[in-house]
Amino acid sequence: MPNLSFVSPTRNSPWGTYLSQIDAVEPYLGNLARWVETLRRPKRALIVDIPIELDNGTIAHYEGYRVQHSLTRGPGKGGVRYHPDVTLEEVMALSAWMTIKNAAVNLPYGGAKGGIRLDPKTLSMKELEKVTRRYTSEIGIIIGPQQDIPAPDVNTNGQIMAWMMDTYSMNTGATSTGVVTGKPIALGGSLGRVQATGRGVFVIGREAMRRLNIEMDGARIAVQGFGNVGSIAAKLFAAAGAKIVAVQDHTGTILNERGFDMQNLLDHVAKTGGVGGFAGGDRIANDDFWKVKSDVLIPAALEGQISKERAEGLQTRLVLEGANGPTTPDGDAVLADRGIVVVPDVIANSGGVTVSYFEWVQDFSSFFWTEDEINVRLDKIITGAFKHIWETSEQHRISLRTAAFVVACTRVLEAREERGLYP
Numbered sequence: 001m002p003n004l005s006f007v008s009p010t011r012n013s014p015w016g017t018y019l020s021q022i023d024a025v026e027p028y029l030g031n032l033a034r035w036v037e038t039l040r041r042p043k044r045a046l047i048v049d050i051p052i053e054l055d056n057g058t059i060a061h062y063e064g065y066r067v068q069h070s071l072t073r074g075p076g077k078g079g080v081r082y083h084p085d086v087t088l089e090e091v092m093a094l095s096a097w098m099t100i101k102n103a104a105v106n107l108p109y110g111g112a113k114g115g116i117r118l119d120p121k122t123l124s125m126k127e128l129e130k131v132t133r134r135y136t137s138e139i140g141i142i143i144g145p146q147q148d149i150p151a152p153d154v155n156t157n158g159q160i161m162a163w164m165m166d167t168y169s170m171n172t173g174a175t176s177t178g179v180v181t182g183k184p185i186a187l188g189g190s191l192g193r194v195q196a197t198g199r200g201v202f203v204i205g206r207e208a209m210r211r212l213n214i215e216m217d218g219a220r221i222a223v224q225g226f227g228n229v230g231s232i233a234a235k236l237f238a239a240a241g242a243k244i245v246a247v248q249d250h251t252g253t254i255l256n257e258r259g260f261d262m263q264n265l266l267d268h269v270a271k272t273g274g275v276g277g278f279a280g281g282d283r284i285a286n287d288d289f290w291k292v293k294s295d296v297l298i299p300a301a302l303e304g305q306i307s308k309e310r311a312e313g314l315q316t317r318l319v320l321e322g323a324n325g326p327t328t329p330d331g332d333a334v335l336a337d338r339g340i341v342v343v344p345d346v347i348a349n350s351g352g353v354t355v356s357y358f359e360w361v362q363d364f365s366s367f368f369w370t371e372d373e374i375n376v377r378l379d380k381i382i383t384g385a386f387k388h389i390w391e392t393s394e395q396h397r398i399s400l401r402t403a404a405f406v407v408a409c410t411r412v413l414e415a416r417e418e419r420g421l422y423p
């Protein structure tokens with residue numbers, strides 16, 4: 001592992017996971033491997049202090065980050081996460097996966113990601129707005145429509161993007177819609193962006209199932225995480241004839257062997273904030289989620305969920321990574337041994353950033369597309385990228401993850417080589 005003085009990753013931590021994925025791709029890079037060290041360190045990492053006055057009059061300090069892992073192929077691009085477990089090391093890994101994802105799909109971006117260590121559920125809307133605006137001002141020195149374009153991730157949404165866009169615009173003295181994506185439609189957002197990541201998970205899942213001869217009609221699907229990505233993917237699979245048999249979030253795990261009534265489940269989550277207590281299924285122990293028999297398992301929550309132990313017990317044919325980094329290297333090795341196919345995050349959840357790219361293009365041209373145009377273009381781009389990765393995997397007899405890294409790292413390092421050596 002490289003000697004970065006400010007992190008001490010373990011093998012299965014997010015940054016350790018990313019580094020082991022780079023180790024796996026290195027033998028397939030030919031002469032470009034001389035540049036591989038570039039991928040093992042972020043180009044730039046900013047840590048910011050965010051002091052705000054809480055509603056009760058006290059001052060609270062939050063720690064925020066923006067990491068630009070690579071700017072080789074274009075501006076930084078990647079979401080912003082609000083979560084109590086956010087660390088610099090986690091944001092580094094998430095930013096690096098953005099570099100790989102953007103290159104795997106051939107979007108003209110580098111990779112970046114941001115985050116603030118806080119629990120948004122404990123803050124009022126006013127406090128959340130203050131944190132967001134201060135964070136945006138602090139990272140304002142490195143973001144911009146041509147520099148680095150944030151977007152939503154865990155616990156962030158269109159409202160937060162609107163505050164970010166407004167703060168950046170006020171600070172620079174010009175309305176700058178292209179500084180973030182995932183904005184509300186009224187501020188230059190794109191139709192289809194809210195649904196895009198879940199839609200992309202469905203589209204890539206459909207393609208992988210076709211290649212593995214898994215019938216969509218009646219296929220059993222289990223979904224961990226029922227937020228933006230998990231709920232929309234589940235809804236689209238159900239609409240295509242699959243059965244959503246298990247769902248899990250922080251409020252519990254629910255099982256229904258016959259498949260949930262999706263509209264009832266979505267209404268329950270909208271009303272109560274989680275899947276727990278849903279009457280249309282049986283509550284089971286959280287650990288039992290990982291033993292539910294399924295054709296497709298979609299982790300759509302956080303990193304590190306499929307450990308070696310959980311991988312040993314999975315009863316599924318296909319893992320479709322809606323979340324970023326949900327499978328540890330030890331878990332990955334077990335799944336490979338057991339013949340369970342993994343469609344990696346960097347292609348499975350690439351629908352979100354692809355429509356973010358469409359949003360950015362639409363903002364620059366001030367010409368907006370219909371939702372149909374967006375969905376057709378999304379489908380075409382990501383199924384094309386998936387096909388290329390599948391064929392690369394067959395050609396080298398490597399996992400889809402390593403194949404995605406071969407495609408992506410080759411693009412990044414070729415660009416690096418072309419840009420030359422001297423300052």
Ligand SMILES: NC(=O)C1=CN([C@@H]2O[C@H](COP(=O)(O)OP(=O)(O)OC[C@H]3O[C@@H](n4cnc5c(N)ncnc54)[C@H](OP(=O)(O)O)[C@@H]3O)[C@@H](O)[C@H]2O)C=CC1
Binds near residue numbers: 153228303
């Ligand atoms: N939003 C996007 O466009 C994109 C998101 N992703 C990735 O998808 C994943 C989900 O993001 P998104 O849907 O946007 O986030 P959301 O905040 O909308 O939803 C996250 C979901 O995960 C659940 N969750 C969190 N921790 C756990 C846990 N330990 N066990 C079970 N459930 C848990 C949450 O439950 P609860 O509310 O109960 O905490 C919630 O249902 C992340 O890995 C993200 O990086 C990837 C590409 C783009």
Ligand SMILES: O=C(O)CCC(=O)C(=O)O
Binds near residue numbers: 152182353
């Ligand atoms: O839409 C984007 O720009 C980035 C989404 C994101 O953070 C991700 O794909 O993990």
